[in-house]
Amino acid sequence: MNPLQTITALVPAVNTDFKCLGSECPDNCCTGWRVPIDQTTYQAYKSSMHPGLKPLFATKLVREAGGSPARYATIELKQEDHGCSFLEGGLCKIQSELGEEALSDTCGGYPRITVQHGDLLQQGLTLSCPDAANRVLLQEGMTEFVQAEVTTRLSQVMKIRDPNEAVAQITRSVRFFTLRILRQEHLAVWQRMTVLGFFCEEAAALQKNGDFASMSGLMDRYEDLIGNGGLDKILSGIGSYPSIQVKVFAGILFSKLLKPNSPHQKAVLDEFLADVFGTQTSMAPVAFQARVLDRYIAGIPNLERALADRPSFMANFLVNQMFNEAFPFNESSIFESYIRLVSRFGSLRMLLALQCSDPARIAAPERLATLTQVYARNFEHAPQFKDAINQALDQAGFRSMKFIAGIIRD
Numbered sequence: 001m002n003p004l005q006t007i008t009a010l011v012p013a014v015n016t017d018f019k020c021l022g023s024e025c026p027d028n029c030c031t032g033w034r035v036p037i038d039q040t041t042y043q044a045y046k047s048s049m050h051p052g053l054k055p056l057f058a059t060k061l062v063r064e065a066g067g068s069p070a071r072y073a074t075i076e077l078k079q080e081d082h083g084c085s086f087l088e089g090g091l092c093k094i095q096s097e098l099g100e101e102a103l104s105d106t107c108g109g110y111p112r113i114t115v116q117h118g119d120l121l122q123q124g125l126t127l128s129c130p131d132a133a134n135r136v137l138l139q140e141g142m143t144e145f146v147q148a149e150v151t152t153r154l155s156q157v158m159k160i161r162d163p164n165e166a167v168a169q170i171t172r173s174v175r176f177f178t179l180r181i182l183r184q185e186h187l188a189v190w191q192r193m194t195v196l197g198f199f200c201e202e203a204a205a206l207q208k209n210g211d212f213a214s215m216s217g218l219m220d221r222y223e224d225l226i227g228n229g230g231l232d233k234i235l236s237g238i239g240s241y242p243s244i245q246v247k248v249f250a251g252i253l254f255s256k257l258l259k260p261n262s263p264h265q266k267a268v269l270d271e272f273l274a275d276v277f278g279t280q281t282s283m284a285p286v287a288f289q290a291r292v293l294d295r296y297i298a299g300i301p302n303l304e305r306a307l308a309d310r311p312s313f314m315a316n317f318l319v320n321q322m323f324n325e326a327f328p329f330n331e332s333s334i335f336e337s338y339i340r341l342v343s344r345f346g347s348l349r350m351l352l353a354l355q356c357s358d359p360a361r362i363a364a365p366e367r368l369a370t371l372t373q374v375y376a377r378n379f380e381h382a383p384q385f386k387d388a389i390n391q392a393l394d395q396a397g398f399r400s401m402k403f404i405a406g407i408i409r410d
Contacts, residue, residue: 003101003153004100004101004108004151004152004153005151005152005153005154006149006150006151007114007121007149007150007151007152008121008147008148008149008150009114009121009122009123009147009148009149009150009152010120010121010122010123010145010146010147011122011123011124011145011146011147011148011150012124012125012136012142012143012144012145012319012320012323013142013144013145013146014135014136014139014140014142015123015124015125015132015135015136016146016148018125018131018132018135019131020131021130021131022090022091023089023090023091024090025090025129025130025131026130026264027130027262027264027265027373027374027377028083028087028090028262029110029111029128029129030083030084030086030087030092030107031081031082031083031084031087031261031262031263032082032083032260032261032262032265032377033261033381034074034075034077035074035075035084035104035106035107036064036070036071036072036073036074036104036106037061037071037072037073037074037075037104037106038069038070038071038072038104038105038106038155039069039070039072040069041102041103041104041105042061042063042072042073044102045057045061046058046061048098050097050098052093052097053086053093053094053097053098056085056086056093059076060075060076060085060086061073061074061075061076062074062075062076070105070155081263082261082262092107094107095107105153105155105156108153108156109152109153109156110126110129111125111126111128111129111132112124112125112150112152112156113125113126113158113324114150114152114156114157114158115157115158115159115160115324115326116157116158116159116160117159117160117168117171117172117175117326118160118162118165118168118169118172120172121157122323123150123152124320124323124324125320125324126324126376126380127317127320127372127373127376127380128373128376128377128380128381129373130370130373133369133370133372133373133376134366134369134373136316136317136320137310137313137316137317137365137368137369137372138310138313138365138366138369140312142312142315142316142319142320143179143182143183143312143315143316143319158326160326160329166212167212170212170213170215170216171212171329173215173216173219174203174215174219174328174329174334175322175326175327175328175329177219177222177223178196178199178200178322178327178328179319179322179323181195181196181199181222181226182196182315182318182319182322183315183319184226185311185312185315187231188410189314189315189318190408190409190410191231191235192315193318193341193342193345193408194234194235194238194401194405194408194409195222195225195226195231195234195235196338196341197338197342197401197404197405197408198234198401199218199222200328200334200335200337200338201335201338201400201401202218203215203218203328203334203335204333204334204335204336204338206218207333207334208333238405238406238409239406239409240406240409240410241406241407241409242293242296242297242300243293244406244407245296245346245350245407246289246292246293246296246350247289247392248346248389248392248393248407249343249346249347249350249389249392250288250289250292250296250350251289251392252347252385252388252389252392253347253350253351254288254292256378256379256382256385257269257351257374257375257378259378260374260378261377262377264374265374265377265378268370268371268374269374272351272354272355272371275354275355275357275358275361276291276292276295276354276355276357277291292350292354295353295354295357296350296353296354296357298357298358298359299352299353299354299355299356299357300353300410302353302356302357302358302359302362303349303352303353303356304410305356305362306352306356306362306363306364306365306368307365307368309365310365313365313368313369314345314348314349317344317345317348317372318341318344318345321341321344322341325337325340327341339389339390339393339404342389342404342407342408343385343389343390344379345408346389346407346408347375347379347389348372348375349410351371351372351375352368352371352372355367355368355371356368
């Protein structure tokens with residue numbers, strides 16, 4: 001049906017021995033999501049004569065109106081727990097009976113993200129998977145990459161296309177240069193993000209003019225700034241504006257997080273909301289924003305304390321995002337890619353800081369990793385989230401680094 005291919009790819013060192021937790025997973029990927037079925041898999045299921053699966057294939061596959069070959073149908077969810085109709089005892093009945101190659105492209109690929117950029121193949125993990133979140137956020141080695149044999153399906157490989165090989169070499173260099181900025185451990189994470197933003201703003205101007213050749217010089221200039229202590233000029237004078245951060249991120253963050261789609265997510269978020277808001281289950285918008293601002297300001301220094309033993313936590317999150325999405329070439333422009341990253345960084349930092357707002361109950365890194373996984377389940381697979389953040393930034397007049405730097409600083 002959907003044969004797996006073994007390829008050699010660049011992967012983060014922490015991912016090399018990843019294996020699905022199966023029935024032991026606390027937030028099963030077969031629960032709470034409408035699972036898309038590609039056309040090839042749909043037709044194979046409909047023609048299957050397997051005695052145990054044929055009745056389910058006949059009744060539990062729902063055609064998508066105007067669906068594409070990649071999203072041709074979906075699997076009906078169980079009403080009682082919103083689990084996949086083929087989930088039995090925490091395991092997939094299709095995989096158990098027919099083997100992994102019988103899974104749809106989506107099910108067979110998750111949580112792996114495979115990208116081909118010219119002759120470079122890479123594979124990462126999305127943090128909506130609990131084990132992936134723990135690996136990426138709590139271990140050292142996320143910024144170290146190795147060549148390893150991995151499995152994938154060719155239909156699941158995201159391809160980055162450049163006009164010619166000369167441009168491809170430059171864009172790959174830009175990608176790994178931006179990752180290198182995030183590896184500058186002598187800088188606070190907000191400082192790394194700020195430097196990255198100014199670089200991306202300049203690179204986007206060159207991209208707009210088709211001047212890829214000048215990007216080498218731009219990278220050299222920023223390399224000198226980082227190596228020679230010239231960043232003070234860029235970073236000095238940048239203020240912190242938590243009230244604007246709350247204005248941009250809080251409403252969108254909470255409107256989505258208040259709709260958990262699995263028992264695990266509900267338990268995690270119920271505890272979070274109780275920690276932040278206590279017994280107050282509803283507030284007027286002005287009171288809500290004031291409460292969030294108060295808790296957020298209190299939580300920022302506590303978050304640093306909470307992650308004292310895991311200082312790479314936030315940088316690992318960002319590197320994982322950048323690596324998986326082929327940053328900064330995953331949007332219409334380099335700077336739009338940066339805005340997407342800012343939206344993830346700002347909203348997650350707010351969530352984690354709120355969790356740490358009570359100095360008497362500083363969250364453990366493992367708890368913060370779990371909260372990040374739930375965040376990823378809600379936002380990583382919701383493209384409308386980026387659009388909502390962009391709209392909020394537009395309304396606040398924040399569309400250049402002159403202003404965006406103020407919502408990045410802790």
